[in-house]
Amino acid sequence: MTDHNEENASAASILLIDDHPLLRKGVKQLIELDSELRVVAEASNAHEGLAAALEFEPDLILLDLNMPEINGIETLKMLRDAGVTSRVVVFTVSDNEEDVVAALKAGADGYLLKDMEPEELLSSLNQAALGKMVISDRLTTLLAEALQNKRTKKGPDISSLTPREKQIIKLISAGLPNKLIARKLSITEGTVKVHVKHLLKKLHLRSRVEVAVWAVQEGLDK
Amino acid sequence: MTDHNEENASAASILLIDDHPLLRKGVKQLIELDSELRVVAEASNAHEGLAAALEFEPDLILLDLNMPEINGIETLKMLRDAGVTSRVVVFTVSDNEEDVVAALKAGADGYLLKDMEPEELLSSLNQAALGKMVISDRLTTLLAEALQNKRTKKGPDISSLTPREKQIIKLISAGLPNKLIARKLSITEGTVKVHVKHLLKKLHLRSRVEVAVWAVQEGLDK
């Protein structure tokens, strides 16, 4: 039997999107010091980034915010709208509150500042590749204030859901598989899948498990 | 009565509200090592706290969350309703998201965890007295998730589950697919499947979606 831990932990694939070639080079070199991480593609603008994301389906996308033409937030939205489910970590110099909040609401899985220590960056990227949300510590206060001032609202927006979709969310949260949902609603399983597909996209979620967890936590499950 | 120790007339005045006398004593001793800070009053419950706040008008109120009768959040609301404008910093053991969010929404100016280092506490209190919002770094991720509206709770656990199985339940509840769980734990996807299989059987559940819902409702995710 093959010894454990040689095949199973294949390195996480990363796409860099940043308009500065030098910075990309630096980050790439840094990342390649870590055997758990691998840069599989680079892009210097939104369009290239989107194309690369679709082609390589990287585990992780490191996205610069400050780019000419189409900025990082817009790029992020484009990615999500195009169905890219990779983890996206914003990597920028901006500690501007609007940027941070906008990025998180647009579905960013992390927000790291470019002035962080290299080792910290590597460890953050590893965390991110494993699904953890990573945020530079320096942003703590800012986030707390944003929460206080602005928010009681939803990132995933329930109001964009059709009645049918809400109904299906409840049934997913009840743990029902598509087949049973179909029976319960007297429609075909295929149709249920269509609704699930649509609502995953609207909510920027990646699986029915995430839907169920979200719904339960929001109290939408009954 | 502003008990004036003439030399620190400029020191920030502090009111402690905590139902544990010993903890108050400890904190008070610590604070008095710092000439910029001065404890002017103590209270062991909400009513005493409110009275003291009105009487002394402290610059800063250190408020425990976990108190009998009237908890910290309620106390905070009472203070604000009564027109107390002192900075209020919550000081507690709870890193529960609901508590943090509730405290901030109720107008807390800070949220510090009791397990922090004494020197850190002093510097945080100084910052707070100067009008800065202070939040324990440990809460960063949590706040970011709250902004995105992905709640996570925490709590006890039940049952015949092995530690490994509980660990995997948490990851399932975070919405991670088996492949990512495997990477995170540095084991193979196959092994993850084995654990999932076992825990499904033990819990008499039929799918990971049911596991996730159950875990969230029981509060044993995160």
Place this chain on the structure above:
DNA sequence: TTAGAGGTACCTCTAAAGAGGTATGTGGTT
């Protein structure tokens, strides 16, 4: 020492989930 529990790995096989796409009918709007 043996037995059992827990963790890991590997195998096969089936079912379920999810991403694409096209298409039809209905009820409202413009």
Place this chain on the structure above:
DNA sequence: AACCACATACCTCTTTAGAGGTACCTCTAA
């Protein structure tokens, strides 16, 4: 009349989940 959102159905294709089983290693309790 043309358009649009919604729900429905059906299609293909790939990936993920889950059930079954065997096996090996370590640690602890009988």
